[in-house]
Amino acid sequence: MNELILLLLRGLAVTVELTVVAAALAIIIALSAGLARMSRRRAMAWSAAVYIEVFRGTSALVQLFWFYFVLPFFGIEVSAFTAGTLVLALNTGAYGAEVVRGAVLAVPRGQLDASAALNLNRLQTLWRIVLPQAFPAMLPPAGNLAIELMKNSALVSLITITELTFAAQLLRAETLRSAEIFGLVLVLYFAVALLITAGVRLLERRASHGLERGGA
Amino acid sequence: MIFDWPYAWEILPRLAEGLVVTLQATILGMTVALSLGLALALARRSRYRLLAWPTGALVEFIRSTPLLVQIYFLFYVLPDTGVRLSPLATGVLALGLHYAAYCSEVYRAGLESVPKGQWDAAIALNLGRWRMMKDVIVPQAIPPVVPALGNYLIAMFKDTPLLSAITVLEMLQVAKLAGAESFRYIEPLTLVGVVFLLLSLVSAAGVRWVEGRLRLEG
Numbered sequence: 001m002n003e004l005i006l007l008l009l010r011g012l013a014v015t016v017e018l019t020v021v022a023a024a025l026a027i028i029i030a031l032s033a034g035l036a037r038m039s040r041r042r043a044m045a046w047s048a049a050v051y052i053e054v055f056r057g058t059s060a061l062v063q064l065f066w067f068y069f070v071l072p073f074f075g076i077e078v079s080a081f082t083a084g085t086l087v088l089a090l091n092t093g094a095y096g097a098e099v100v101r102g103a104v105l106a107v108p109r110g111q112l113d114a115s116a117a118l119n120l121n122r123l124q125t126l127w128r129i130v131l132p133q134a135f136p137a138m139l140p141p142a143g144n145l146a147i148e149l150m151k152n153s154a155l156v157s158l159i160t161i162t163e164l165t166f167a168a169q170l171l172r173a174e175t176l177r178s179a180e181i182f183g184l185v186l187v188l189y190f191a192v193a194l195l196i197t198a199g200v201r202l203l204e205r206r207a208s209h210g211l212e213r214g215g216a
Numbered sequence: 217m218i219f220d221w222p223y224a225w226e227i228l229p230r231l232a233e234g235l236v237v238t239l240q241a242t243i244l245g246m247t248v249a250l251s252l253g254l255a256l257a258l259a260r261r262s263r264y265r266l267l268a269w270p271t272g273a274l275v276e277f278i279r280s281t282p283l284l285v286q287i288y289f290l291f292y293v294l295p296d297t298g299v300r301l302s303p304l305a306t307g308v309l310a311l312g313l314h315y316a317a318y319c320s321e322v323y324r325a326g327l328e329s330v331p332k333g334q335w336d337a338a339i340a341l342n343l344g345r346w347r348m349m350k351d352v353i354v355p356q357a358i359p360p361v362v363p364a365l366g367n368y369l370i371a372m373f374k375d376t377p378l379l380s381a382i383t384v385l386e387m388l389q390v391a392k393l394a395g396a397e398s399f400r401y402i403e404p405l406t407l408v409g410v411v412f413l414l415l416s417l418v419s420a421a422g423v424r425w426v427e428g429r430l431r432l433e434g
Contacts, residue, residue, distance in 0.1 A: 053413075053417065054413060056416075057412065057413040057416040057417055057420075058412040058416070059374040059375065059376075059377045059388070059412050060374070061377040061378060061380075061388060062377055062388055062405065062408050062409050062412060063409070065392065065401075065405055066405045066406070066409055069401035069405060070401050070402050070405050073400075073401065073402050147280060151281065151282040151283070152282070153282075154282035154283075154284040154285055155282075155284060155378070157284070158284075158381060165282065165284060165285055165288070168285070168288070169288070172292065178288075178289075178292035178293050178296060179289075179292075179293045179296060182285060182288055182289040182292065182293065185285055186277075186285055186286070186289065189281045189282055189285065190277055190281050193280035193281070194280070
């Protein structure tokens with residue numbers, strides 16, 4: 001019995017690893033795509049928009065199978081883990097880009113005028129003025145996206161990655177104790193979700209320090 | 217390797233059959249979600265703590281755990297308890313339950329946005345709790361949240377491929393089978409992606425249109 005529990009815990013570790021790696025990638029993607037979407041350069045704004053619409057408009061599982069089964073036909077061999085991480089990151093990043101855009105647009109225009117008056121260049125304005133103020137407003141939706149990402153990570157069990165859900169399937173085949181196994185797995189996922197929520201709350205409290213608007 | 221149009225054309229009718237199942241699952245699942253979601257929202261607001269608190273906990277639990285695991289749970293556990301359902305029915309139930317939790321939060325926002333005066337007026341008119349909800353509060357709570365519910369309809373539509381995991385022959389499963397037969401995955405999987413994209417974009421435009429109409433009336 002202990003061995004079986006160990007299998008689940010090892011699966012849980014993979015689920016957490018997938019979620020953390022994909023979330024880190026998704027943050028980078030969301031910031032780049034969100035900012036590119038608002039760019040004055042048409043081509044850039046347009047490609048970002050296409051990426052966002054395609055990944056928000058199709059199913060995450062379809063994207064996963066596409067990356068896993070179709071890419072090899074183009075000569076791109078990716079491991080299941082890479083395909084899984086990449087799709088989770090790209091999918092979440094597309095939703096995140098809209099979060100970034102919304103938060104940046106919510107920064108009052110006066111801040112931009114003030115930056116121009118202070119002779120800051122565009123990069124300085126973005127990095128020192130706009131993003132720090134937009135950040136607190138991004139956190140609550142980003143927390144929700146992190147939980148969505150964690151939940152979506154269960155999908156990669158369908159391309160044979162031995163994460164929590166796949167481990168549960170293996171266990172079930174061995175013991176046939178479906179109710180206990182899947183019940184326990186649901187509780188484990190719930191616990192991770194609670195941890196994410198608590199973490200984001202903590203960040204929110206810190207980020208809203210010294211700000212009069214946005215955030216918590 | 218290039219996209220093989222004749223082959224894509226050949227598998228289109230099969231994919232269309234899969235699409236019918238996908239749409240069936242979406243419509244039936246949403247019917248469950250809309251009705252059960254309203255019940256959950258009302259139960260969560262109940263005066264009886266013993267009803268309100270567990271409902272709240274259940275909604276949070278369902279929202280925070282993966283739909284795929286919930287699907288497996290129902291698929292494997294229901295038969296053990298003597299309930300025999302087809303894979304499609306199990307899938308519809310799982311989709312319905314999962315999205316009922318999301319919809320209940322939307323309804324809750326709608327209920328909270330009904331002005332306090334309406335509740336007071338219903339009490340002043342001596343309406344019973346049931347009639348107050350049915351004739352005064354709920355009819356005012358729902359129209360403003362229709363766009364939000366529409367977005368969950370689109371989200372559910374995009375989640376129907378998960379039913380392929382329990383052997384439902386929806387569009388993705390059909391595409392995978394076609395791919396396995398011919399060893400060509402580009403055409404079936406790309407077509408499925410395109411169909412999802414087109415239908416999502418069209419439905420999103422529909423939701424925006426409803427939103428605009430509501431704003432005009434409101």
